[in-house]
Amino acid sequence: MLNSVPRPVSSRRYFLRSAGTATLALLTAPAWAETMIDLPLPGGPGRRPVTTAFPQKGAMILQRTRPPLLETPFEVFDESVFTPNDRFFVRWHWALIPTEVNVKTFRLAVHGHVNQTLSLSLDDILALPQVELAAVNQCSGNSRGYFSPRVAGGEWSNGAMGNAAWTGVRLKDVLDRAGLKPRAVQVRFSGLDDPVVADAPKFMKSLDIDHARDGEVMLAYGMNHEQLPLLNGFPLRVIVPGWYSTYWAKMLNDIEVLDQPDTNYWTKTAYTIPDTPYASIYPGEPNVRLVPINRMVPRSFITNIKSGDPFHAGRAALARGIAFGGDTGVARVDFSSDGGKSWQAAELGKDEGKYSFRQWQIQFTLPVKGDYVLMVRCTNSQGVAQPAAPNWNPSGFMRNVIEAMPVVAG
């Protein structure tokens, strides 16, 4: 059943794995124990360390140490529909990230165009009605490293995304406690992180007031039924189901209700896309109208097969993977073993909600010896399918081309 409304889960009890332990020290591998991975980014460089040096994180692809950019190794997506917290991707804009958060002294401010300014403790927030929602969190620039021609930025492979069950409160409930004044138009979020350079623009993002009050946008204190890892935004993160991760403000400690549209750099200037189909233009295209990035688009991936894998000709094999519909659910996933000439509908796994990853699988047979290209295509419940041609824009945003994977039958 597709149900976009967060489900109350107040009757259920969840425990932290670490509950009851005063101190948990994670020993990390020394630097020399790191392995390397070679991401197949066209033109390179694709070599990256796989590191275990970050707190509350297992093995992650190191895209940048400071501020951290950590990518989920792709094999993780084959293991479960929910991405484990210790393998969930990490992306920060500014390097001044608090390394300590005290849950007794932490406060969330709600101020601006409201009737009542609030300073909420975590106990205050935990006392509000609890909801839970499964949702994909994907970086705007996920897969940027595959853009052609290449563009500057975090040179991600496909692992700047993850799916989690988010537990928390409706933003609407928090805003209702403060009481919005009649001319409120946007809600701006900011967190505990700060720029290194004093007059640089602090990271802030805004949503329109109707979106903020839609009952789906959440403030999450739980991620897969545990508290969030610090690097994923502990203790509180904005969840904007169906929208790119740039809006999912981490370490949220400030909500400002605005009576005019936000003009701050990160909302108005950064994270803008061409207002064209697939946000796609050609390099150097003039007179492009730019709009803030917003809803996600459908994607799908094969997770149990790697490029170049060998198969037995004439013998049945299994392909499986994940799909997501973007801003709505997955209607169907189609699979091709002949480079897109013919397509078969894959079997869909359990529906965890319309904003979640959806697992799929299909049996296929490569009939004779030779080279093949496997493809997978998601169509969402609004009938939007992944395109056959890759998009391009100078920021490397919103890649969702049909993935193609060469394999060999022998």
Add this chain to the structure above:
Amino acid sequence: MGRNVPMFALVAGITLSTFSATAQNGFSLKSVNVDLPTSDRVLPDGPGADVACLACHSAGMVLNQPALSKAQWQAEVEKMRLAYRAPVDPKDVDAIVAYFVRIAGTD
């Protein structure tokens, strides 16, 4: 690629304190205190290399970039200077762009 493998100067650790906030519905939060690792990767030597890039981000951000055109490097340097307020003197911009074109340029 002949590039340095990063070495971490700090071994990361995490402390979960006994202080906690607990919801009536059972969800509880514990204070966290962690260390973040640092990188000792450096940018290749050369004229224009002695710039403020590494104040805001580690060298891996630069070293992982693909080959970019001079216009793309120019746009990046100007974005860092103007939007992100990197302490770069306007008269040094040409030398910095030339440096990036030399280490990772397409033209």
